[in-house]
Amino acid sequence: xxxxxxxxxxxxxxxxxxxxxxxxxxxxxxxxxxxxxxxxxxxxxxxxxxxxxxxxxxxxxxxxxxxxxxxxxxxxxxxxxxxxxxxxxxxxxxxxxxxxxxxxxxxxxxxxxxxxxxxxxxxxxxxxxxxxxxxxxxxxxxxxxxxxxxxxxxxxxxxxxxxxxxxxxxxxxxxxxxxxxxxxxxxxxxxxxxxxxxxxxxxxxxxxxxxxxxxxxxxxxxxxxxxxxxxxxxxxxxxxxxxxxxxxxxxxxxxxxxxxxxxxxxxxxxxxxxxxxxxxxxxxxxxxxxxxxxxxxxxxxxxxxxxxxxxxxxxxxxxxxxxxxxxxxxxxxxxxxxxxxxxxxxxxxxxxxxxxxxxxxxxxxxxxxxxxxxxxxxxxxxxxxxxxxxxxxxxxxxxxxxxxxxxxxxxxxxxxxxxxxxxxxxxxxxxxxxxxxxxxxxxxxxxxxxxxxxxxxxxxxxxxxxxxxxxxxxxxx
Amino acid sequence: xxxxxxxxxxxxxxxxxxxxxxxxxxxxxxxxxxxxxxxxxxxxxxxxxxxxxxxxxxxxxxxxxxxxxxxxxxxxxxxxxxxxxxxxxxxxxxxxxxxxxxxxxxxxxxxxxxxxxxxxxxxxxxxxxxxxxxxxxxxxxxxxxxxxxxxxxxxxxxxxxxxxxxxxxxxxxxxxxxxxxxxxxxxxxxxxxxxxxxxxxxxxxxxxxxxxxxxxxxxxxxxxxxxxxxxxxxxxxxxxxxxxxxxxxxxxxxxxxxxxxxxxxxxxxxxxxxxxxxxxxxxxxxxxxxxxxxxxxxxxxxxxxxxxxxxxxxxxxxxxxxxxxxxxxxxxxxxxxxxxxxxxxxxxxxxxxxxxxxxxxxxxxxxxxxxxxxxxxxxxxxxxxxxxxxxxxxxxxxxxxxxxxxxxxxxxxxxxxxxxxxxxxxxxxxxxxxxxxxxxxxxxxxxxxxxxxxxxxxxxxxxxxxxxxxxxxxxxx
Ligand SMILES: Cc1ncc(COP(=O)(O)O)c(C=O)c1O
Ligand SMILES: Cc1ncc(COP(=O)(O)O)c(C=O)c1O
Numbered sequence: 001x002x003x004x005x006x007x008x009x010x011x012x013x014x015x016x017x018x019x020x021x022x023x024x025x026x027x028x029x030x031x032x033x034x035x036x037x038x039x040x041x042x043x044x045x046x047x048x049x050x051x052x053x054x055x056x057x058x059x060x061x062x063x064x065x066x067x068x069x070x071x072x073x074x075x076x077x078x079x080x081x082x083x084x085x086x087x088x089x090x091x092x093x094x095x096x097x098x099x100x101x102x103x104x105x106x107x108x109x110x111x112x113x114x115x116x117x118x119x120x121x122x123x124x125x126x127x128x129x130x131x132x133x134x135x136x137x138x139x140x141x142x143x144x145x146x147x148x149x150x151x152x153x154x155x156x157x158x159x160x161x162x163x164x165x166x167x168x169x170x171x172x173x174x175x176x177x178x179x180x181x182x183x184x185x186x187x188x189x190x191x192x193x194x195x196x197x198x199x200x201x202x203x204x205x206x207x208x209x210x211x212x213x214x215x216x217x218x219x220x221x222x223x224x225x226x227x228x229x230x231x232x233x234x235x236x237x238x239x240x241x242x243x244x245x246x247x248x249x250x251x252x253x254x255x256x257x258x259x260x261x262x263x264x265x266x267x268x269x270x271x272x273x274x275x276x277x278x279x280x281x282x283x284x285x286x287x288x289x290x291x292x293x294x295x296x297x298x299x300x301x302x303x304x305x306x307x308x309x310x311x312x313x314x315x316x317x318x319x320x321x322x323x324x325x326x327x328x329x330x331x332x333x334x335x336x337x338x339x340x341x342x343x344x345x346x347x348x349x350x351x352x353x354x355x356x357x358x359x360x361x362x363x364x365x366x367x368x369x370x371x372x373x374x375x376x377x378x379x380x381x382x383x384x385x386x387x388x389x390x391x392x393x394x395x396x397x398x399x400x401x402x403x404x405x406x407x408x409x410x411x412x413x414x415x416x417x418x419x420x421x422x423x424x425x426x427x428x429x430x431x432x433x434x435x436x437x438x439x440x441x442x443x444x445x446x447x448x449x450x451x452x453x454x455x456x457x458x459x460x461x462x463x464x465x466x467x468x469x470x471x472x473x474x475x476x477x
Numbered sequence: 478x479x480x481x482x483x484x485x486x487x488x489x490x491x492x493x494x495x496x497x498x499x500x501x502x503x504x505x506x507x508x509x510x511x512x513x514x515x516x517x518x519x520x521x522x523x524x525x526x527x528x529x530x531x532x533x534x535x536x537x538x539x540x541x542x543x544x545x546x547x548x549x550x551x552x553x554x555x556x557x558x559x560x561x562x563x564x565x566x567x568x569x570x571x572x573x574x575x576x577x578x579x580x581x582x583x584x585x586x587x588x589x590x591x592x593x594x595x596x597x598x599x600x601x602x603x604x605x606x607x608x609x610x611x612x613x614x615x616x617x618x619x620x621x622x623x624x625x626x627x628x629x630x631x632x633x634x635x636x637x638x639x640x641x642x643x644x645x646x647x648x649x650x651x652x653x654x655x656x657x658x659x660x661x662x663x664x665x666x667x668x669x670x671x672x673x674x675x676x677x678x679x680x681x682x683x684x685x686x687x688x689x690x691x692x693x694x695x696x697x698x699x700x701x702x703x704x705x706x707x708x709x710x711x712x713x714x715x716x717x718x719x720x721x722x723x724x725x726x727x728x729x730x731x732x733x734x735x736x737x738x739x740x741x742x743x744x745x746x747x748x749x750x751x752x753x754x755x756x757x758x759x760x761x762x763x764x765x766x767x768x769x770x771x772x773x774x775x776x777x778x779x780x781x782x783x784x785x786x787x788x789x790x791x792x793x794x795x796x797x798x799x800x801x802x803x804x805x806x807x808x809x810x811x812x813x814x815x816x817x818x819x820x821x822x823x824x825x826x827x828x829x830x831x832x833x834x835x836x837x838x839x840x841x842x843x844x845x846x847x848x849x850x851x852x853x854x855x856x857x858x859x860x861x862x863x864x865x866x867x868x869x870x871x872x873x874x875x876x877x878x879x880x881x882x883x884x885x886x887x888x889x890x891x892x893x894x895x896x897x898x899x900x901x902x903x904x905x906x907x908x909x910x911x912x913x914x915x916x917x918x919x920x921x922x923x924x925x926x927x928x929x930x931x932x933x934x935x936x937x938x939x940x941x942x943x944x945x946x947x948x949x950x951x952x953x954x
Pocket of ligand 2: 352353664665666667734739767769796798799808809
């Protein structure tokens with residue numbers, strides 16, 4: 001191989017770069033195909049009139065990128081001429097070696113298909129646009145426009161007035177939490193993320209109901225925590241099982257949804273709540289109580305939160321406006337011992353400097369004007385009707401294929417199939433029919449043949465149509 | 478020691494818990510003071526009519542909590558009767574062993590004092606409430622109230638229309654980014670957090686200017702990355718230094734603020750930009766370009782972003798409305814290769830399910846109605862006036878004590894003291910005089926005696942008053 005070129009010494013700083021560029025140009029233009037042997041380092045140094053160490057440095061760099069390789073003593077040769085290797089940082093390698101896990105494939109698909117036109121969303125965990133309180137929102141935004149806020153960076157824990165309103169709201173649930181024990185978050189999800197980075201460690205055990213919404217989220221798993229499933233029955237999680245598998249270690253804790261559990265809809269019985277709190281106190285188990293669906297009782301109001309039975313500060317209690325008002329406003333809250341809340345608030349300053357002030361203002365007025373109760377009542381009536389509608393559709397079409405309990409609140413019916421089916425096949429076939437299903441296995445620790453159905457999102461006619469189609473698909477399988 | 482009590486076998490599941498509760502009651506009531514020796518395991522087993530293994534288990538549990546201890550063969554005794562040990566999970570141990578670092582102490586203090594009445598904020602990185610575009614916000618909120626949005630969970634990357642508007646905006650900076658290469662974030666800060674968990678790894682090197690705003694944030698450090706400072710001069714970061722210290726490894730990257738750098742106000746020269754891009758291309762260095770202050774030029778518009786010189790996708794470009802409109806709306810954006818944006822968007826679904834829809838709507842209309850340009854012009858005039866005012870005050874009072882360059886944009890004057898001072902003492906004395914200072918060392922890698930002054934927040938009279946007091950405090954030191 002003959003090399004004529006020399007680096008331009010007049011821009012002396014750049015010699016190495018010039019040589020790299022020269023090599024890359026030769027390789028990418030095809031002049032030096034893969035396999036081409038390079039002259040020895042000594043020869044190259046002579047030709048380029050540079051130190052041998054400069055040449056070594058350049059060759060090391062090209063080897064590190066996978067463009068060149070060497071056969072021991074036999075010198076260096078061209079190993080790869082992929083354009084992208086030579087031009088772009090290899091972002092995929094960055095991604096693969098980085099800290100967090102990508103979401104579950106099926107969750108990614110669900111996230112995507114939810115925004116496809118004409119799809120019937122039979123499992124979506126969100127209120128239908130029909131159930132959005134348009135007039136209230138309009139009034140709140142007009143009020144906001146009149147108060148014309150100066151929207152600076154917010155206080156650490158969120159707007160004081162909103163924290164006061166939430167403190168007030170919590171007293172109605174028999175929870176005593178002063179405003180400085182409350183942190184405003186961007187949805188309940190962010191509270192969980194903050195807990196994962198602010199209280200737990202890599203390898204911590206998070207005990208959760210099996211199945212659990214948390215299994216479908218990767219918030220904890222991504223940060224390196226292990227989820228441990230605890231079986232549950234109609235009374236909620238099996239406290240004896242928890243006792244027997246729980247390991248005390250800082251960073252281990254229980255995550256539970258005692259009221260209108262996602263995905264099963266189960267409400268923990270009063271007796272089981274007391275039994276759980278007895279264990280929590282005896283073993284000093286730290287607990288996250290996720291109470292996202294509380295306001296949505298359909299038959300009778302549920303028992304007060306576990307947090308109301310927690311004078312000793314074992315429980316971190318999480319709430320949200322997503323299920324009762326609107327997810328897009330992204331307002332949630334978390335309360336617990338002050339040390340914990342301060343810690344989470346400090347970390348929020350490393351994540352996003354606080355929740356949107358517009359959203360906080362709207363949330364404040366939502367509470368101040370009593371809409372949380374007023375609209376809650378309205379919504380419950382509408383959801384009750386939808387629940388009954390879906391139950392009727394299930395009775396008509398699905399009785400031969402599985403079982404379900406009628407939920408007394410929340411959004412979900414957990415439909416357990418009688419026979420094993422191939423989850424992915426059902427999911428795909430439903431999609432072909434423009435139906436999006438939340439398959440049960442994304443929430444579970446063991447194989448399951450269940451569906452998380454939601455009566456909150458699809459319209460009644462979509463529910464009828466969707467359930468009928470699904471029943472036919474299941475029959476065919 | 479005589480024990481009369483026995484566990485109640487009729488609730489057989491709870492024997493262990495009953496024994497633990499009994500022991501705790503004895504200790505916390507003071508009946509068994511610290512040092513009390515317990516009967517042997519055998520005797521306890523006899524008395525309680527349980528297996529010895531049950532007793533071992535209970536004692537192990539109490540030892541693990543630090544309540545009991547044992548002297549080898551000499552049996553078990555009461556070691557600690559602290560009420561909190563016995564009653565509460567030890568949240569401090571959870572916090573200390575958890576993943577993230579707390580913020581810098583001085584940053585925590587600054588975050589707190591910013592919300593104290595009557596304080597003069599001489600270093601705050603935020604527009605004064607006087608500079609808030611009240612009328613525009615009012616109009617936008619009225620428009621929002623009329624569109625009465627159904628606020629569902631949002632698409633992965635954020636509202637399509639807003640991404641289109643930002644794509645449009647970026648073309649004015651000569652950046653080509655299609656809407657699916659743009660992710661809406663809750664401020665630029667969240668983009669950084671997403672990058673830290675989605676592209677970098679524990680131990681990654683993040684090269685940054687020294688000093689750098691990033692040093693004062695713990696977003697990267699908390700996730701386990703190491704910041705490496707690169708000296709900078711009046712032309713921006715020293716590219717030769719970067720070349721000589723940069724180590725190629727997935728997860729390593731450069732974070733830079735070429736335009737109106739925080740905290741120094743420096744703008745990278747055109748020549749240096751080209752030199753940097755040559756190195757970036759030659760070494761395939763992944764780069765985060767943080768362009769938070771771009772719109773705020775005071776003399777002449779700055780050079781286009783580095784990103785406009787990046788056909789090969791080395792640069793992840795970050796922008797925000799915080800510095801030009803309002804931080805409280807929490808809207809930022811990040812653009813880069815599509816693989817990267819999809820990755821960050823996927824992870825955002827593990828953090829907070831998307832940025833407030835209200836904020837996104839307001840941001841959309843801000844761009845659509847051209848306020849970004851219109852109000853930008855207004856704001857620049859006002860900031861120019863404030864800058865000149867602060868420079869005049871510095872000339873009057875501070876010339877003997879240090880040096881500064883007059884910034885051509887952004888918020889900050891980097892005031893370098895002539896003599897070494899004790900930073901914390903100056904900070905504290907200023908606070909006593911109701912002045913909040915952002916001390917330079919929180920941004921730096923080496924000792925420094927500098928102040929980050931901001932002409933954006935304090936009123937003109939506060940600037941006069943504040944600078945005068947500070948000059949006296951410095952003289953006294
Ligand atoms: C049990 C539970 N917790 C938390 C969330 C997250 O809600 P948010 O929108 O408040 O982040 C959901 C949403 O589906 C949920 O079902
Ligand atoms: C350079 C720089 N980047 C990012 C941010 C964070 O801004 P945001 O409010 O958009 O999160 C700031 C705020 O001070 C900043 O100065």
